[in-house]
Amino acid sequence: MQSGEANQRIARISAHLHPSNHQMEESSILKRAECRAKGGAPGFKVAILGAAGGIGQPLSLLMKMNPLVSVLHLYDVVNTPGVTADISHMDTGAVVKGFLGQQQLENALTGMDLIIIPAGVPRKPGMTRDDLFKINAGIVKILCEGIAKCCPNAIVNLISNPVNSTVPIAAEVFKKAGTYDPKKLLGVTMLDVVRANTFVAEVLGVDPREVDVPVVGGHSGVTILPLLSQVKPPCSFTAEETEYLTRRIQDGGTEVVQAKAGAGSATLSMAYAAVKFADACLRGLKGGAGIVECAFVSSQVTELPFFASKVRLGRAGAEEIYQLGPLNEYERVGLEKAKKELAESIQKGISFIRK
Numbered sequence: 001m002q003s004g005e006a007n008q009r010i011a012r013i014s015a016h017l018h019p020s021n022h023q024m025e026e027s028s029i030l031k032r033a034e035c036r037a038k039g040g041a042p043g044f045k046v047a048i049l050g051a052a053g054g055i056g057q058p059l060s061l062l063m064k065m066n067p068l069v070s071v072l073h074l075y076d077v078v079n080t081p082g083v084t085a086d087i088s089h090m091d092t093g094a095v096v097k098g099f100l101g102q103q104q105l106e107n108a109l110t111g112m113d114l115i116i117i118p119a120g121v122p123r124k125p126g127m128t129r130d131d132l133f134k135i136n137a138g139i140v141k142i143l144c145e146g147i148a149k150c151c152p153n154a155i156v157n158l159i160s161n162p163v164n165s166t167v168p169i170a171a172e173v174f175k176k177a178g179t180y181d182p183k184k185l186l187g188v189t190m191l192d193v194v195r196a197n198t199f200v201a202e203v204l205g206v207d208p209r210e211v212d213v214p215v216v217g218g219h220s221g222v223t224i225l226p227l228l229s230q231v232k233p234p235c236s237f238t239a240e241e242t243e244y245l246t247r248r249i250q251d252g253g254t255e256v257v258q259a260k261a262g263a264g265s266a267t268l269s270m271a272y273a274a275v276k277f278a279d280a281c282l283r284g285l286k287g288g289a290g291i292v293e294c295a296f297v298s299s300q301v302t303e304l305p306f307f308a309s310k311v312r313l314g315r316a317g318a319e320e321i322y323q324l325g326p327l328n329e330y331e332r333v334g335l336e337k338a339k340k341e342l343a344e345s346i347q348k349g350i351s352f353i354r355k
């Protein structure tokens with residue numbers, strides 16, 4: 001290689017690695033990336049808010065691998081340059097861009113089709129999800145104000161706990177801004193379903209991929225209500241098995257919090273569950289038929305304004321919300337307990353914005 005040509009190549013690589021010294025060259029690299037996003041493979045634009053966190057990083061990695069995603073925006077208040085540089089080296093189709101700090105929130109959100117929110121603090125042993133309200137309520141409020149302003153038509157997948165309160169907070173923020181579309185706001189309860197499928201499969205001695213357990217109610221303690229009488233393929237459980245499975249599914253989060261012993265809560269299984277759910281939302285947006293998953297949504301299934309149940313995902317978001325179906329006595333008792341706690345958590349979220 002001619003030494004001049006070699007020097008040019010090195011200069012180009014160095015410009016990419018040290019952009020502050022080479023603003024012009026960096027901007028041409030970014031322009032190329034944007035061209036690819038605009039003119040390249042069709043796909044959806046997805047933003048992850050809280051992308052540098054325990055859930056955010058593996059979630060970003062998995063969304064970069066999703067062929068339905070053409071543009072991936074990674075937003076956080078810390079560490080997004082490193083996470084973005086790292087993930088952007090993956091040879092998959094999505095073009096990745098990082099955004100750091102609140103002054104870049106609007107750019108991160110503008111033009112997005114789907115927003116996934118794992119921003120906020122996780123539990124430590126001895127805490128309930130509700131103990132996170134104090135910090136996470138404010139974080140979710142700020143992020144949702146940005147969404148209302150910059151991408152009011154986007155579908156929102158809300159992961160930040162306590163989901164039973166953060167979803168009502170988001171709804172109130174959107175109502176205040178005049179942008180609320182209840183079909184497009186979905187609290188992510190997929191990890192409860194993922195756990196239920198796994199634990200039920202263990203008891204049945206089958207492959208978890210063959211099992212489908214509806215989990216309704218909410219995402220905390222007794223509000224997590226697995227409907228074991230509706231497991232597919234049809235099967236039955238003894239009273240002991242029902243009690244064991246229900247408790248284990250309800251306490252799944254705490255099981256991980258205790259095992260991590262102060263280092264946080266579920267991140268890897270949550271990233272998996274979040275991607276499973278986001279992928280279902282994107283397939284729905286694309287016009288796919290018969291896509292049904294559980295989520296915590298605005299609902300008329302019970303007397304509560306929000307409830308997790310099976311929803312059909314389509315171009316408009318949660319286009320249909322299914323009734324609970326026949327419950328057995330154990331589940332009817334569980335439902336009453338769940339509703340009592342849920343009512344309080346929902347009201348707490350609503351009051352946070354209306355106060």
Ligand SMILES: NC(=O)C1=CN([C@@H]2O[C@H](COP(=O)(O)OP(=O)(O)OC[C@H]3O[C@@H](n4cnc5c(N)ncnc54)[C@H](O)[C@@H]3O)[C@@H](O)[C@H]2O)C=CC1
Binds near residue numbers: 122159162192267
């Ligand atoms: N819905 C569910 O099933 C589950 C929900 N969670 C919840 O997800 C949340 C995140 O958990 P982890 O990722 O483990 O926590 P983490 O602390 O590892 O990461 C959270 C990230 O959010 C970022 N962040 C904080 N304030 C922000 C703001 N204003 N804007 C943008 N980003 C901000 C932090 O900088 C951090 O990178 C927690 O609230 C946790 O309880 C966790 C597991 C399951």
Ligand SMILES: O=C([O-])CC(=O)C(=O)O
Binds near residue numbers: 129191
């Ligand atoms: O338990 C926690 O705090 C995190 C969470 O929501 C879960 O793992 O289901």
